[in-house]
Amino acid sequence: MTLTEWHRFIEEALAKAAFENAGQEAKWLLESVRNQSIILNPTVVPSPEEEVVIEEWLRRRLKGEPLSRLRGIREFWSLPFQLNAHTLDPRPETETIVEGVLKWVGDQKAKPWRILDLGTGSGCLLISLLHELPQAIGIGVDIQEEAVTMAQSNALRNGVNTRATFCQGSWGEGVEGPFDIIVSNPPYIPRHEEETLERGVRLFDPALALFGGEDGMTCYRELTSPINALLAPQGCVFLEIGQGQRPDVETLFQGAGFKTLTVIQDLAGIERVLGFGLRICPNVSSPT
Numbered sequence: 001m002t003l004t005e006w007h008r009f010i011e012e013a014l015a016k017a018a019f020e021n022a023g024q025e026a027k028w029l030l031e032s033v034r035n036q037s038i039i040l041n042p043t044v045v046p047s048p049e050e051e052v053v054i055e056e057w058l059r060r061r062l063k064g065e066p067l068s069r070l071r072g073i074r075e076f077w078s079l080p081f082q083l084n085a086h087t088l089d090p091r092p093e094t095e096t097i098v099e100g101v102l103k104w105v106g107d108q109k110a111k112p113w114r115i116l117d118l119g120t121g122s123g124c125l126l127i128s129l130l131h132e133l134p135q136a137i138g139i140g141v142d143i144q145e146e147a148v149t150m151a152q153s154n155a156l157r158n159g160v161n162t163r164a165t166f167c168q169g170s171w172g173e174g175v176e177g178p179f180d181i182i183v184s185n186p187p188y189i190p191r192h193e194e195e196t197l198e199r200g201v202r203l204f205d206p207a208l209a210l211f212g213g214e215d216g217m218t219c220y221r222e223l224t225s226p227i228n229a230l231l232a233p234q235g236c237v238f239l240e241i242g243q244g245q246r247p248d249v250e251t252l253f254q255g256a257g258f259k260t261l262t263v264i265q266d267l268a269g270i271e272r273v274l275g276f277g278l279r280i281c282p283n284v285s286s287p288t
């Protein structure tokens with residue numbers, strides 16, 4: 001079959017299974033397998049090996065597996081990141097953290113910033129930041145060894161491996177501060193919302209990276225103390241939050257010695273990132 005015929009076949013199969021953008025999806029799937037435009041090459045016939053992959057990907061896509069997982073690669077901050085079963089598929093809204101950090105850094109991009117990424121997953125946050133801040137160094141921590149390995153290889157793929165260290169641990173365990181910038185996109189979905197998640201998320205993103213206990217707040221509660229210990233006095237921690245979580249997370253952090261430095265909305269206008277600094281007690285002047 002030619003690419004055009006394959007396209008029609010895949011589109012019909014996806015449409016029959018009630019996929020919304022069947023035509024567009026069929027195009028992405030074919031182009032991901034062939035790395036070639038189907039519009040420019042309509043009469044090309046895929047090789048038998050490619051046909052095996054096309055059929056396999058279609059079968060998996062019909063079961064709801066996202067295309068990024070089929071390809072094994074996802075673009076984040078215009079950089080390629082490889083994924084595995086233990087890494088969350090990076091979301092566009094998480095780029096809001098990168099934007100927030102760059103805004104906070106302002107014209108001081110060339111400073112030797114020290115960055116910590118808690119729950120690094122694919123490494124997308126730390127690696128994107130090191131890519132933008134040429135003198136920065138950073139540590140990414142993840143509880144999953146398989147995520148640590150993936151993040152290391154993504155750092156290499158994106159040319160920042162000499163400035164990035166990844167280690168296995170629970171949040172800040174075994175890490176020495178202070179850090180000017182701490183970032184984290186912790187799991188924050190309340191467990192009871194599991195049934196409401198899209199199939200591609202529910203079945204293929206690692207549960208450990210999605211759910212923050214019954215109320216979605218468990219990880220924020222765990223994070224206040226390591227962040228308090230590891231953040232530099234003038235530093236800023238940028239945390240991703242779920243829709244509507246600002247009051248709870250702000251109350252929690254303000255009660256744990258932090259002040260809110262910034263609140264950033266994502267492209268959909270949802271409050272997505274909170275930036276906190278340490279609330280330093282004013283110096284008590286010594287008696288004369």
Ligand code: GLN
Nearest residue numbers: 185186187188189209210
């Ligand atoms: N932002 C992801 C989602 O909405 C969840 C990941 C997280 O909890 N940080 O699917």
